[in-house]
Amino acid sequence: MKITGAQILMAIFKEERVDTVFGMTGGAAIDIFDELARTNIQHIMVRHEQGAVHAADGYARAKRSVGVCIVTSGPGATNTVSGLASAYMDSIPVVVFTAQVPTNLIGNDAFQEVDIVGITRPCTKHNYLVRSIEDLARTVKEAFYVARSGRPGPVLVDIPKDIIQGKTAYKPLRAPSLKSYNPTYKPNMKQVKKAINLIREARKPVIFAGGGVILSGASRELAEFARRLNAPVTASLMGLGAFPGTDELWLGMPGMHGTYRANMSIGSCDLLIGIGVRFDDRVTGKIDTFAPHAKIIHIDIDPTSIRKNIPVAVPIVGDCKIALGELKKLMDEEALIIDPYKNKPWLDQIEEWKSTNPLSYEQMDIIKPQYVIERLYDMTNGQAIITTEVGQNQMWAAQYYHFDQPNSFITSGGLGCMGFGFPAAIGAQVASQDKLVVDIAGDGSIQMNIQEMATAVQYSLPVKIVILNNKYLGMVRQWQQLFYEKRYASTSIDEAPDFVKLAESYGAVGLRATRPQEVVPVLKEGLSTPKPVIMDFWVDREECVYPMVPAGAPMTEMLLV
Amino acid sequence: MxxxxxxxxxxxxxxxxxxxxxxxxxxxxxxxxxxxxxxxxxxxxxxxxxxxxxxxxxxxxxxxxxxxxxxxxxxxxxxxxxxxTDFVERETALVKVRARPGHKAEILRLVDIFKCKVVDTNTTHYTIEVTGTVEKLSAFLNLLKPMGIKEIARTGSIALSRNNK
The missing domain is CATH 3.30.70.260 (ACT domain)
Structure with missing residues (x-):
């Protein structure tokens, strides 16, 4: 029996256990959505395609599966670019389907035609233009496989309208295997052995975890490894939640806005074990002063991450979970026992750094943004899924909300894409109906995808938005204060909507706090309202994120409060 | 570092x-x-x-x-x-060179020495095909230069490993 291209797509969605797609229709995509409406797959119709990709990203992380988007050709496709770039930098498995003009019109500058495969080549893990209906099934199957395997990432599939409408015979395909694509999961045991020799000798070890630990589901293995080594753990922005933020061995995040003790520990350690990290510039600062006394073991599934930014003593290419398993096995075989007292002077030193320069802020009779996050943390018992926008709000969320669980912190880490947090929260809420999902936002970034409030209201998704409202593009303003003699060029955003009324106009709930004593009551009311809520906190306009390492400086040279 | x-x-x-x-x-x-x-x-x-x-x-x-x-x-x-590894590398070029009466013999001598071929000719120019290592091509082109090279088309290197694996 012959079925249409759109029906083939639905058949594969079923095989891949897709239960939700995020999208928006359009001329070229009508047939896909027509077919989608006949299935029991839930379609969350967004108000802008960028929102669809961020929502699929949030969904993928909260659910630990592949997020799916469907959009139309031309502008529908180009609107996905920021979402794809963000998912690509953060290695999130998302498959975006773009409808394309009919095959015979491709290259004609047809209405709503764009070469989306050309445009997205550098910001997808891989992408495809389907050239004939016979290729459709294999291509879609392959797209899911490539997105989720190895180092995950977004994949785009562009399908011309005539192929969506065309008919062919379909029988389910087996899992694809590609001769040109073969991720390495199992590490080289010679390297694992070398790593163990370094671990045995270390006196001042630090474990540095990243998003790879979360992606491979290796949090338990990481915790066991850290306890066995009695080694302190730091994690990149993408790695927050990979290791409990309330654990004794937890150092906090390192880098430009990292904790004093995390940066000092990296600056003084004799062994740095990077797991699922890529040593991004926001973590390393001035590259030749990064971890100057350390031998570095680097575990990552992507060989290009290794020796890209920093030289390493032991490279281990493989999946974090499997690599940690192999390390454990070999440590067991060699009966490697780390004397818990061996690291004591090192842990004492770290404790001292912690007590001399903890994260802190000055409490005043004006709302401090850090205070809002601290109260949010208390009142949610640290159990909420937190998404963020980008800038100061993101850094304060990372510093003051202590993440104990993987996938509970969802942020645009690599791309730093303002407008990410709210649609990502929508996606996370769809994936985890019973969880409290809070987007920590700034007044600048929330305006970048605020239209999705209509989506949240339409699907009764009770996402909470905490706006740390300082009427500035705060992070850039902070740079201007510190490095541009307070010339606040193009950062003041006094002309903003009344966020309470804005929420109400969408049919959501709006609340506001302008004084510190209103913070808790507003949070209490907002968090317990079973609807989408905007909580607008008017915070100290010129508060800065500290510590701060100026761009390009050594990480141990921090500006403290 | x-x-x-x-x-x-x-x-x-x-x-x-x-x-x-x-x-x-x-x-x-x-x-x-x-x-x-x-x-x-x-x-x-x-x-x-x-x-x-x-x-x-x-x-x-x-x-x-x-x-x-x-x-x-x-x-x-x-x-x-x-x-x-150990490998062989070759490049081919087509060179159109001015063939002034006083230079013709010299050009043909160079073609002979470098084991090239004249593949086209007219009243004013020779077109020469030369194949070899990048070094050989450069040497040849340097010698031709004074005669007046009008155009060159080079293939870029192609190479194969000498290994049988």
Missing amino acids: RTMTEEKHTISLLVDNQPGVLSRIAGMFSGRGYNIESLCVAATMDPLVSRITLVTTGDQLIIEQINKQLNKLVNVIKVHDLTE
Whole structure:
């Protein structure tokens, strides 16, 4: 029996256990959505395609599966670019389907035609233009496989309208295997052995975890490894939640806005074990002063991450979970026992750094943004899924909300894409109906995808938005204060909507706090309202994120409060 | 820490013979700021597979990244950095050179010495086909230069490992 291209797509969605797609229709995509409406797959119709990709990203992380988007050709496709770039930098498995003009019109500058495969080549893990209906099934199957395997990432599939409408015979395909694509999961045991020799000798070890630990589901293995080594753990922005933020061995995040003790520990350690990290510039600062006394073991599934930014003593290419398993096995075989007292002077030193320069802020009779996050943390018992926008709000969320669980912190880490947090929260809420999902936002970034409030209201998704409202593009303003003699060029955003009324106009709930004593009551009311809520906190306009390492400086040279 | 010495590397790739693959490879180089000195693409015995030979320069870490980044592309089947092994490399050029009456004999003598071929001729010019290593081509072209080279078309290097693996 012959079925249409759109029906083939639905058949594969079923095989891949897709239960939700995020999208928006359009001329070229009508047939896909027509077919989608006949299935029991839930379609969350967004108000802008960028929102669809961020929502699929949030969904993928909260659910630990592949997020799916469907959009139309031309502008529908180009609107996905920021979402794809963000998912690509953060290695999130998302498959975006773009409808394309009919095959015979491709290259004609047809209405709503764009070469989306050309445009997205550098910001997808891989992408495809389907050239004939016979290729459709294999291509879609392959797209899911490539997105989720190895180092995950977004994949785009562009399908011309005539192929969506065309008919062919379909029988389910087996899992694809590609001769040109073969991720390495199992590490080289010679390297694992070398790593163990370094671990045995270390006196001042630090474990540095990243998003790879979360992606491979290796949090338990990481915790066991850290306890066995009695080694302190730091994690990149993408790695927050990979290791409990309330654990004794937890150092906090390192880098430009990292904790004093995390940066000092990296600056003084004799062994740095990077797991699922890529040593991004926001973590390393001035590259030749990064971890100057350390031998570095680097575990990552992507060989290009290794020796890209920093030289390493032991490279281990493989999946974090499997690599940690192999390390454990070999440590067991060699009966490697780390004397818990061996690291004591090192842990004492770290404790001292912690007590001399903890994260802190000055409490005043004006709302401090850090205070809002601290109260949010208390009142949610640290159990909420937190998404963020980008800038100061993101850094304060990372510093003051202590993440104990993987996938509970969802942020645009690599791309730093303002407008990410709210649609990502929508996606996370769809994936985890019973969880409290809070987007920590700034007044600048929330305006970048605020239209999705209509989506949240339409699907009764009770996402909470905490706006740390300082009427500035705060992070850039902070740079201007510190490095541009307070010339606040193009950062003041006094002309903003009344966020309470804005929420109400969408049919959501709006609340506001302008004084510190209103913070808790507003949070209490907002968090317990079973609807989408905007909580607008008017915070100290010129508060800065500290510590701060100026761009390009050594990480141990921090500006403290 | 970085060894800053630039090395020239000849990299041979087997890739899926599909539209867009060349653009992925070229895009990886331009997007990451790496150089391509020459690039040559052609079919292999397998119609589904093409061979790309490219010559690039960079320090040791950059060359390592180039190899890894090429390997990471889904359409790249195999990356072989020939510079790490024993290999043969050839380039072909077509050179159109002015054939003034006083120079004709000299040009033909050079063609003889370098074992080239005159493949076309008219009243004012010779077109010469020359094949060899990059060094041989440069030497030949340097000698022709004073005669007046009108146009050159070079293929870029192609190369194969001497290994039987």
